[in-house]
Amino acid sequence: MAFESLSAFIAMEGHGPYVWTCYGVFVVLLAGLMLWSQRRRRTTMEACRRNYEREAQGQQRTARPAATFTRVEVSQD
Amino acid sequence: MWQFFHKLGSPKWFYGIATRLMPWLLVVGAALLLAGVVWGLAFAPKDYLQGNSYRIIFIHVPTAFLAQSVYIMMAVAAVVTLVWRMKLADVFVKAVAPVGLVLTFLALFTGAVWGKPTWGTWWIWDARLTSMLILLFLYGGVIALDRAINDEKSAARAVSVLVLVGVVNIPIIKYSVEWWNTLHQPATFKLTEKPSMPAEMWVPLLLSVLGLYFIFGWLACLRMQTEIIFREQRTRWVKDLVMAGRP
Numbered sequence: 001m002a003f004e005s006l007s008a009f010i011a012m013e014g015h016g017p018y019v020w021t022c023y024g025v026f027v028v029l030l031a032g033l034m035l036w037s038q039r040r041r042r043t044t045m046e047a048c049r050r051n052y053e054r055e056a057q058g059q060q061r062t063a064r065p066a067a068t069f070t071r072v073e074v075s076q077d
Numbered sequence: 078m079w080q081f082f083h084k085l086g087s088p089k090w091f092y093g094i095a096t097r098l099m100p101w102l103l104v105v106g107a108a109l110l111l112a113g114v115v116w117g118l119a120f121a122p123k124d125y126l127q128g129n130s131y132r133i134i135f136i137h138v139p140t141a142f143l144a145q146s147v148y149i150m151m152a153v154a155a156v157v158t159l160v161w162r163m164k165l166a167d168v169f170v171k172a173v174a175p176v177g178l179v180l181t182f183l184a185l186f187t188g189a190v191w192g193k194p195t196w197g198t199w200w201i202w203d204a205r206l207t208s209m210l211i212l213l214f215l216y217g218g219v220i221a222l223d224r225a226i227n228d229e230k231s232a233a234r235a236v237s238v239l240v241l242v243g244v245v246n247i248p249i250i251k252y253s254v255e256w257w258n259t260l261h262q263p264a265t266f267k268l269t270e271k272p273s274m275p276a277e278m279w280v281p282l283l284l285s286v287l288g289l290y291f292i293f294g295w296l297a298c299l300r301m302q303t304e305i306i307f308r309e310q311r312t313r314w315v316k317d318l319v320m321a322g323r324p
Contacts, residue, residue: 002122009119012129018194019132022187023118026136030292033179037296041303048310048319 086163088305089314095298102298106291113139113285121278133191135282138265139289141184144212145247147177147293151219152244155237165301167233168308170240171223172300176293178216185209196260204253205261208246215243229308 003009012019117135124131151173157166188206189199200206222239226232254263265274265282309315 001119003119012132013123015128015130015132015194018130018190019118022133022136022190023114025186026140026183029179029183033176034292034296037299037303041299041306044303044306045319048306048315049322051310052316052320 086161086165088165088168088309089312091165092302092305092318095302099295099298102291102295106288106293106295108288109284110139110288110292113281113283113288116281117278117285121281122275124278127195130191130194133187134265135285137184137187137191138282139286140180140187141209142286143289143293144177144181144184144209145250147173147180148212148215148240148244148247151177151240152247155240158233158237159241164308167237168301168304169297170219170233170236172304173293173297174216174219174223176296176300178213178220180293181209181213181216185213192260201260203259203261204257205250205259208250208253211246212243212250215239215246218243 001009003012010016010020114135118132121132121135123129151170154166154169157163158170185206188209192201193199219236219239223232223236226235251264253259254261265279306315306319310319
């Protein structure tokens with residue numbers, strides 16, 4: 001150990017706030033990025049699964065148009 | 078050779094390899110990074126000039142190093158995208174740009190906090206710091222440009238060109254401490270010389286650099302997989318994969 005006690009380790013001879021701020025932000029951002037990336041893969045897969053299921057249902061119902069268009073008369077005056 | 082090249086370009090093949098590789102990347106990366114950081118924080122000797130504030134180096138150098146090498150990897154992938162139109166290369170650029178952004182931010186942030194007790198200031202507009210800030214904007218630009226263009230192929234081409242134009246910044250970052258007067262100290266590691274610090278300092282630093290490389294590898298695999306699922310959702314194999322409910 002480079003330090004004699006736990007309190008000396010935390011204080012780092014006055015440089016503690018600087019050192020621990022850096023390490024704190026590093027851990028939060030790196031862990032955050034890792035968790036967010038993992039969550040994103042899961043949500044992407046879930047969204048795809050919902051798409052597939054919706055398509056499967058759509059195929060069972062027959063002759064349903066993909067979209068409906070309504071002609072709207074707009075007067076020009 | 079060509080067969081291997083084509084296989085490498087196949088998203089399905091890559092997806093399988095990544096799934097098998099990822100647990101190893103994560104375990105080895107976390108172990109190396111943890112070992113380097115704990116060693117650096119608690120066991121490495123104090124710097125005779127900077128005192129304990131220098132312990133920030135064990136995360137500052139890895140993030141700054143990775144921030145630059147991720148950009149170089151993106152530039153190589155951009156060339157592959159433009160020349161061979163390989164899908165995976167474009168997937169890589171899109172997947173890792175946010176990782177590069179976070180790494181560059183961390184390098185700048187830890188540098189600023191280290192600068193306060195060492196130089197007496199959070200920030201100066203010198204060559205090293207400014208060129209790193211430009212790297213941050215380049216990563217942001219790549220992400221924004223990619224999101225602004227809906228068509229996948231046009232986006233891939235535009236992003237590749239931007240990445241390649243920005244690559245001019247990398248040698249500027251690297252040599253900024255030698256070309257211009259700066260408060261920033263010169264490079265810690267050089268390929269041609271032995272490190273100027275004792276082994277109890279540079280060994281933990283090397284461990285944390287390697288560890289962060291492995292963690293980056295894990296992140297790249299994971300984020301590329303996500304991008305592949307999204308792009309290839311019309312293919313049979315992705316549908317089977319998603320419906321099977323495995324990652």
